[in-house]
Amino acid sequence: MSLKKIQTIIAGSPTKVGSIDVQELLPYEKGFYDPFLVFHHGIAKADPNIPIHIQGVGPHPHRGFSAISFIYKGGIHHQDSRGNNHIVYEGGTQWIHAGMGIIHSERVPADIFEHGGVQELLQVWVNTPAAHKMDQPHYYPATKADTPTITTEDGLVEILVPAGELDGTKGIIPTFTPVNTFMVNMKAGGKYTFQIPVTHQSLVYVLSGRVLYNNETTITAKHMALLEKQGNEFTIEALENSALFIGSGEPLNEPIAAHGPFVMNNQTEILQAFRDYQMGKMGVLIEETN
Template identity: 70%
Template sequence: MRTVNKIIGGRPINVGSIKVQELLPNNGEFFSPFLVFHHGIAKIEEHIPIHQQGVGPHPHRGFSAISFIYRGGVHHRDSRGNNHKVYAGGTQWTSAGMGIIHSERVPEDIFDHGGEQELLQVWVNTPAAHKMDQPAYYPATAEETPTIVTEDGLTIVRVPAGNVNGTKGIIPTFTDVTTAMVDMKAGGHFTFNFNASHNTLVYVLKGKITINATHVVTTKQLALMNNDGDSFTITATEDTILFVGSGEIINEPIASHGPFVMNYQTEIMEAFRDYQMGKMGVLIEE
């Protein structure tokens, strides 16, 4: 069985109008291929125009920026002409490639969906061979996402990307990366099977679980797993919402600054230059 290396908590930061818990980087360290792991919750303000709430236009290069949406919705726009909304249970996967500008706003009908926005924002590294590919945007609604429901009905596992026990996601990735959005009722349990060489993490948005009946992980805690086995079992000790990610380690140098993740510092300087010159396009929000 794969064992737990450590369990960590986050630090509070602000991203746009969203209050965020930052779990990765942890003490300046990534967990390849996972670079950034943010848990954001926003209560929508009725006295502020909807189009001003959320995260405004900003650039990316060299990785995939992914929103896993748990409550409310996200209105994605980008400099490649994509203009799309996804609601709870869905995913918005932006492969930044050589450069894209996007915004992640609040949809106009947010109050019809509870008036709150909760999501995970996860950055997954792209290998050097594909960092300068053309950008791409891959949305997946909850209904479109391949889903596992256990026989007892206590566990639901949605698989936007990768492979969970034979259920394959619909979003393409450059390396072997699996993401799973999991809902568990108290008493539910599920055994995940991943390549032992892949880095694997488990995050609890709300609730409490045990991993292999030995380690307790509770609300807003992230478990980083060891690379010493290919399976582990999660059991919910109360109703729980959680996320599981596993991915092939990218053994390449990382140079990062702000919204850009490349391999060398000169490439970061080139990214800023290209952005300033308009080579990543223009996004004017309507």
């Protein structure tokens, strides 16, 4: 075993997506972080003076990648052009293999005020291999109760594994290529050593709190550590109560052509995606409003 070092720590920049205040970490100054394309940390406080069904992110298309929401607070009401209509709450995951095209919305659930009135989530885009970009779309929801979980003996660390594998615990969401996603909650003093394949690109993002990486580097809230490929393990210790996300995946090493909501391999395919969307080939979404 050898330690995996930090390549760089990034803070991202603020932006807005629908009614959600977002910290955008990826893409960063060097571009994408193959296979990770986009990484957004979003927080939205529900407004009691605005109809709930129009809060959040309205209908929009995707093609060529997986769009994933990891819910840390509140919930998300997902609807799409394939007929899926589903709500997932805190600790859950909504994973969309967009394939050849899907239109979806991510709204605030009608009962959001019963769940604290705040929606906090990570939206992560994972690239799809060229061979599967035009597959039929699939939607995979997972509640916290559904999600395989590791809890340390001292009760200070809880790790949800929606996809991938950690120390023999396997996630339930299928992926086209090896991808690990770990939602981690740590109480002060909690510690865990993560094993990551040396072939993976990997990252650590701290949503809240403060953690110590390999007993030498402090990572604070809303900062992401991009890790060196060399090495296959690292230890995280919580210096205070912390929520974080760890992701890793094998790079596709394929050409990337990205424009707005479409990620393909060349510009011709991007133009075709816009044409197909305009022609209604990705379906139609008429949202439920109650």
